[in-house]
Amino acid sequence: MEAVVASAPGKVLLTGGYLILERPNAGLVLSTNSRFFAIVKPLYHQLKPDSWAWGWTDVKLTSPQLSRESLYKLSLKNLSLEYVSSSDSKNPFVEQAVQYCVAAARATVDKNKKDSLEKLLLQGLDITILGSNDFYSYRNQIEARGLPLTPDALAALPPFASITFNAEESNGENCKPEVAKTGLGSSAAMTTAVVAALLHYLRVVDLSSVIEDHQHEKYTADLDLVHVIAQTAHCIAQGKVGSGFDVSSAVYGSQRYVRFSPEVLSSAQVAVKGTPLQEVVLEILKGTWDHERTKFSLPPLMTLLLGEPGTGGSSTPSMVGAVKKWQKADPQKSLETWRKLSEANSALETQLSTLRKLAEQHWDEYEGLIKSCSILKSEKWIQQAAKPNQEAIIKALLGPRDAMLRIRYHMHQMGEAAGVPIEPESQTSLLDATMNMEGVLLAGVPGAGGFDAVFAVTLGDSGSNVANSWSSFNVLALLVREDPHGVSLESADPRTKEITSSISSVHIE
Template identity: 75%
Template sequence: MAVVASAPGKVLMTGGYLILERPNAGIVLSTNARFYAIVKPLYEEITPDSWAWKWTDVKLTSPQMARETMYKLSLKHLLIQCLSSSDSRNPFVEYALQYAIAAAHATFDKTKKEALHKLLLQGLDITILGCNEFYSYRNQIEARGLPLTPESLASLPPFTSITFNAEESNGQNSKPEVAKTGLGSSAAMTTAVVAALLRYLGVVNLPSESNGPLDGNEVSEGLDVVHIIAQTAHCIAQGKIGSGFDVSSAVYGSQRYIRFSPEVLSSAQDAGLGTSIEEVIGKVLKANWDHERTKFSLPPMMTLLLGEPGTGGSSTPSMIGAVKKWQKSDPQNSLETWKKLSEANSALEAHLNTLSRLAETNNDAYKRVINSCTMLTSEKWTVGAVEQNQIDIVKALLGARDAMLAIRCNMRKMGEAAGIPIEPESQTRLLDTTMNMEGVLLAGVPGAGGFDAVFAITLGDSSKNVMKVWSSLNVLALLVGEDPRGVYLESNDPRAAEITGAVSSVHIE
């Protein structure tokens, strides 16, 4: 019986850089671009002598990269050995696999462990698939002579094979990189694999696509286990302990997030020093995970838009390194900038929460104001607002804009001081143009910034116009919107569906 789980990609709207340090919060939106993991037995039945086997087989398939990797998994030590060429290895999936099985060992009693052993003897067949939105297909669209529009993206078949960036021009044979759009594919992939495995092995229950939000403690406890194992696997595979917002949103969906203390993973970092994986994961599961998350989603009648400017990706780790160096060398100014950034982040969050509240209490007034602002540039938004409740709504909209402008200004300052392009000049021009369009509430660079992507939050149905303008500026609008849900169990293999969810939810005219 196959288990299929999927986890969403993310957009970090506020909290870039600050989110690395407690107690700074960030707002992260999960998206309708999802990563899928399909887990099923490799062999239908096991031979009578298999009880004596010490190893089992694992097959990992990534159809989009035309890769198939075979592993042997030690049933005693839970260590894996790759039998294929090292090029095809995927450390995120390798750690997800070892840690998910270790979590089963750490939580099961003797009877359940015997059933687990039998299940593992059948081998594991794991397939991973990412929605097209995680990857850049700009070159393929241009090669086909198609315009840079969402329609062209929608014409690509779901789970299109991924092209690798060209080799380095200096002739060195470096490992080719996949061109990505910055939606957090490794976190979504790790989370989907962990969730599918933990469900397949009988460790957790997951929410399903059909039953919507969390139902009952059992599911939320299950998600907490998925979260801990996915964070651990993701950090160890990356070789560093990041803030974890990308994994948290892949598990729980859109949220306001404050990171966990890195110490919770100290036992995982010591793995291999004479401690078994099972013991390490047992400790990690019992550790004090002190991250904080609060439910958050965009107010009604607002749309998240993402654009790919096509100026090449940015390396987040090296940008973070540069910011840390600047903080050390100029503590006073850096602290001042961080304080202002933090205040602007909090202000934006407060205005958006106010708008959600006003939409609930004065729905008619809210709809009227949003519909009228859709057709106007921001300086004209106050014109039609005459009643107090309309004035309050416009005030919150303009407050959110001002907060975003303050965030952008301080991000630019930080970038200039640290000598890195957090909001490069080309992005500044693009964002200013976007924010001056009718019906646009905000625009910015998500996460650590750089050249990867830009985002906009638009009102009503003004997003169509923004997509057109972006296309004329050589910016490809992606088929990505906000979907506040986190990881869930799918009812079937996504390849069986004629059309992926992301495409069907974008209304193309």
């Protein structure tokens, strides 16, 4: 059996922070070119003659960027994972992914393929995980080397570089060092990549045609299976049922997303109490997954830019907790704020799809205007319009700016009321300055807000100027761009492709 390599993208939630937790609010989520890779191959090529009688098989998990290796025994009877040895830390996301994937394979396999599945399991599972550098913060290394905070300095790092830990708190509260992240949804991308690689390896799904055929029924069914298992493993590992937009975009790519009803996972949450995992998986697969997703991506000639302000990330769960508490304490005010936020989110979405339509209908004028506006501040854009079509395009460019300002205003209000820094003062002045730069359509804090990252959507080639201006604000522009593709099967270990990709990544759009 050859090694199977699958990858899944990180995400940026443009709109829908907090609201996306409750149906029927939608969020716009962009998948990115930063990807998590999972490599699955057999641990043993030769099976011992007595292997048919084994009750356990071996699982090895390697994370080269953290210099970690963990060994497990997987019970072939009840599919529990027992820890054998490791260099310290567990990875609940991968552990749940392994258990749920094997359970799904057992639950869905044809009678005539049972033997080959059992043989694959007896050969053991050798799993390696690798995340693109963009998922992690390398500010400290760049600063330590005395290099400027520019994308070029990031591009010069070796691919899949070693990951640093945040400094421990001096008061000893933070005993376990936390990995410094950029907020691209590494746990969802990692879980999805592992689930996709394992399900393909165990022949539960066939992802080999993923690239060619996005509309094919069978293809959709296979992806849906990856989605359900990845959502389940991710929620169980997190210990709570989140909105799931990060896993959905890791599977399907950029989209407009409305969450699934959390009840669909109640059997999995109870399963922790001892229902056989295969039964649980069958129930979850039969459940009503009522999430909604529709295609969405940025209009043409626009670039997503992400910046890391260097304050080291915020804890999303605690911020969500504070907002929920405020909703309970002040239902009337919070409903009003959510209604206004929801309206502003819809307005932004409508304006962006109008821009996409205008680009299709009047390409030459659209292209020309994007080019001329990319070197001007937004207040000068309107002067570029001489004809009715051009005026419509400029209006559709100014509309999203207005919607984004309203979104930021209400998010800020919500943060003030809930007592959490959704758009902290330092971010406000940075975002205002960014929205005032030439060629910037929008700027905001993605997702739940906080200090994690800032994003900008820029016109034409203005991105590199924005990146340069950011470094004077002590913000490191990342190499992340939008890439609408979801999970995919890779032809090789990404480390063998390093040489070519590091050369191409130095060129910054």
